[in-house]
Amino acid sequence: MCGSSLSGGHCPFCLDTEALFWLARAPYMYLGGIRNLIHSFKYESYPMIGKWFAHAMADVIDSEPSFQDCDVITPVPLHFVRKRERGYNQSEIIARELSKLVGIDYAVLCKRHRHTKSQTHLNKQEREHNLDRAFSLCRGKDVANAKVLLIDDVFTTGTTVNKISELFLENGASSVSVLTAARAV
Numbered sequence: 736m737c738g739s740s741l742s743g744g745h746c747p748f749c750l751d752t753e754a755l756f757w758l759a760r761a762p763y764m765y766l767g768g769i770r771n772l773i774h775s776f777k778y779e780s781y782p783m784i785g786k787w788f789a790h791a792m793a794d795v796i797d798s799e800p801s802f803q804d805c806d807v808i809t810p811v812p813l814h815f816v817r818k819r820e821r822g823y824n825q826s827e828i829i830a831r832e833l834s835k836l837v838g839i840d841y842a843v844l845c846k847r848h849r850h851t852k853s854q855t856h857l858n859k860q861e862r863e864h865n866l867d868r869a870f871s872l873c874r875g876k877d878v879a880n881a882k883v884l885l886i887d888d889v890f891t892t893g894t895t896v897n898k899i900s901e902l903f904l905e906n907g908a909s910s911v912s913v914l915t916a917a918r919a920v
């Protein structure tokens with residue numbers, strides 16, 4: 736379900752997490768050259784890299800019927816302070832390009848209104864707590880009965896996309912699916 740690559744056995748994420756999204760997929764593993772590219776994309780001001788990833792992600796949509804059914808493509812938001820530091824939200828760049836490629840509407844549906852700590856060194860409970868009430872729907876946006884396709888650069892622990900899925904479902908979305916450029920190993 737979560738899109739991790741398995742060589743047998745059960746996925747620890749899918750066993751441990753009450754995943755609220757329907758499906759998560761990514762065209763690439765977060766390794767080697769892909770990892771370097773995503774780093775340059777996020778931290779070295781190369782927004783064009785996002786358009787390159789969008790093409791690979793469009794191929795995933797072409798091969799996955801439940802993605803093709805989505806009504807709206809939306810990015811995982813950055814807090815405005817971080818967006819100002821970086822100059823752009825990498826997920827917005829991917830999501831906008833993807834919307835053009837596959838012909839599904841693009842909309843920014845939610846915002847991150849807390850400048851959350853980095854998730855990297857937190858355990859699962861701390862990560863969830865760190866994101867409590869971190870996201871809310873943008874004013875005037877409605878997700879009722881919508882099938883939402885949520886876009887991010889990397890699927891790492893799934894905590895962030897799960898929190899946003901919860902927000903959309905609480906506001907009446909009929910489903911949330913997740914597509915990222917890469918999947919952490």
Ligand SMILES: [Zn+2]
Pocket residue numbers: 736737738739746747748749750
């Ligand atoms: Zn899984």
